[in-house]
Ligand SMILES: Cc1cc2nc3c(=O)[nH]c(=O)nc-3n(C[C@H](O)[C@H](O)[C@H](O)COP(=O)(O)OP(=O)(O)OC[C@H]3O[C@@H](n4cnc5c(N)ncnc54)[C@H](O)[C@@H]3O)c2cc1C
C-alpha cells in the first residue's frame with residue numbers, strides 16, 4: 001500500500017512547500033501519495049505537484065488560528081491515517097508543528113537536513129547536533145505519523161511535476177472561538193533575499209569588528225553580504241541574512257567565507273555552492289576543506305585589498 | 318496579576334573554544350547563561366512590575382540543580398518566586414517529554430500569562446512553547462518584539478510580531494503563552510549593589526518527580542518519542558584546494574579565479 005504524506009501548504013511559500021516532496025521521495029521512493037492541506041486559498045489552480053489537495057474553505061478559520069488548524073489537521077489524520085506529516089519551518093509552521101505533534105502524541109524533529117529510510121521501514125531524520133560537531137540520526141518511536149519540520153531551501157524538488165491535484169472536500173467539524181484577533185498586518189519593504197544572490201560575501205567571528213566593510217566587497221562583486229550566527233548574535237547584522245541551520249539555506253554560485261570557522265550548523269546552510277573561497281587565519285578551520293581557494297591571513301585586510309583591486313580593474317576598463 | 322516566565326539555561330556558545338590541534342571543543346569552564354530570548358521575556362515582566370508593583374513574577378525552569386545559583390540571581394533582580402523542576406529521571410527528555418513535565422507543573426500553578434522565549438540557543442527547536450500551549454489548551458504566539466503594557470493588565474494582550482515578511486499586531490485574551498524574541502530588546506535589569514548577597518532561599522523551590530508525579534513512563538529518555546539512534550561525523554566533501562597567502566600573489570590568484578569563473 002502506498003504511504004501517505006501530509007504537507008501544510010502556505011500559499012506565499014508555495015515553491016518551498018513543493019520542495020518538501022523531495023523529502024517524501026527520499027523516504028518512500030515513488031511509493032507514496034502526497035496530500036497538501038491549504039486554508040482559504042486565493043487560487044487553488046496554481047497549486048500543483050501534489051496528488052491531492054485538501055482545500056478548506058471556511059471564513060471563520062483564520063490563517064493564524066493555530067488551535068482550530070490543529071483540530072482540522074488532527075481530524076484529517078483520523079480520516080487518512082498519514083504515515084508522515086511534513087511542515088515547512090516558517091513562522092507559522094514552527095508554531096503549528098509542535099502543537100499538532102502534542103495533539104497527536106508523537107515526537108517532532110525540527111530542521112532536518114537529510115533523511116534516510118531503512119530496509120525495515122524505519123525513517124531516520126538527520127539534523128546537526130552536539131554543538132555542530134556531529135549529525136544526529138533521530139527516529140520517532142511509537143505510534144502515529146513521523147513528523148518533522150524542514151527549513152526552506154534545504155531540500156529541492158528534483159522532479160517538479162506540474163501534476164494537478166485532485167481536490168478533496170475537507171471541513172472542520174466544530175470551530176472553537178479562541179478570542180484571538182489580528183489587528184494589523186503590514187508588509188515589510190521588500191528587501192533582497194540572500195537566497196537569491198549569485199554571490200555572497202559572508203562574515204563570521206574573524207571579522208566581528210570589521211563586518212561593515214564587507215558591503216564594499218559585496219557591491220564590487222554585485223552580490224550581497226551574509227553572516228554567521230556569531231555576527232547576528234553580536235547584533236552586527238540582522239537575522240534575515242544569517243546562513244545556517246537556524247538561519248537560511250543558500251545556494252549561491254560563489255560564497256566567500258571571511259573569518260568563519262565552519263561549524264556544522266553554519267555549513268548546513270550551504271546547499272550546492274559552486275565555488276567557495278575561505279579566508280582564515282587558521283587554515284585548519286573546517287570551512288577551509290570546502291574551499292576552492294584558501295587564503296591564509298586576516299580577513300578584513302583581504303576585503304580591503306580585494307575590493308581595491310576589483311575597483312581598480314573596473315576603472316582600467 | 319501573576320506572570321510565569323519560563324527560563325532555560327544554556328551553555329554560553331560564544332565562550333566555546335576550539336582546540337584546533339585536536340579538533341575538539343573545550344567544554345570546561347563554559348558558563349551556563351540564561352537563554353537570550355528568555356532574558357528578554359523576563360526583562361519585559363520586570364519592567365511591567367516596576368511600573369505596577371502588584372505584578373507577581375515566578376520564574377520556572379526545568380533542568381539540573383546546577384542552575385540553582387542562577388535562579389537565585391534572578392530572584393535578586395526582583396523576581397518574586399523561582400521554581401526548579403529537577404529530577405534524575407528527567408534527564409534525556411526530548412521536547413515532548415519536557416513539555417509534559419513543565420505542563421504538568423503549570424496545570425496546577427496560578428498565572429494570568431506565561432512568557433517564554435521564542436527559541437533557545439542550544440536546541441533551537443522552538444518547539445516547547447507550542448507543545449506547552451497545546452497541552453494547556455492556550456493560544457500561543459512566537460517572535461514577539463513588543464508587548465503593550467496596559468493591555469496586559471486589561472487581560473487582552475496587544476503584541477507586535479515580526480514574521481519575516483510582515484509586521485503584525487495581534488490581540489490575545491489571557492491566559493495565553495507569549496513567546497518573546499531577542500529582537501524585542503527588552504533587557505534584564507542588573508542586580509542592585511545592595512542585593513548582591515541577598516538571601517533568597519525562602520523564595521526558591523525545587524520540585525522533583527515525587528511531588529510532581531508525572532507518569533514515569535512518560536519522562537526521560539524512555540518517555541521521549543524521538544530517539545537519537547546514531548551519530549555521524551561531519552562529512553565535508555573535500556575539494557582540491559589551493560592555499561595562498563594574503564599578499565599580492567594571493568590576491569592575484571583570487572582575481573584570476575574570479576575572472577576565469579566569470580564573477581568580475
Ligand atoms: C542549535 C544551533 C543552531 C545554530 N545555527 C547556526 C546558524 O544557523 N548559523 C551559524 O552560522 N551558526 C549557527 N550555530 C552556531 C555555530 O555552531 C557556531 O557557533 C557559529 O557558526 C560560529 O560562528 P563563526 O564561525 O563565525 O565564529 P567562530 O567560531 O568564532 O570562528 C571564527 C573563525 O574565524 C577565524 N579567524 C579569527 N580571526 C580571524 C581574522 N582576523 N581573519 C580571518 N579569520 C579569523 C578563526 O580561525 C575561526 O575559524 C548554531 C548553533 C546551535 C547550537
Ligand SMILES: Nc1ncnc2c1ncn2[C@@H]1O[C@H](COP(=O)(O)O)[C@@H](O)[C@H]1O
Nearest residue numbers: 323324379433434436437442443444445
Ligand atoms: N528546560 C526548560 N525549562 C524552562 N523553559 C524552557 C525549557 N526548555 C525550553 N523552555 C522555554 O521554551 C523556549 C523555547 O525553547 P526551545 O523549544 O528549546 O527552542 C525557551 O526560550 C524557554 O522559554
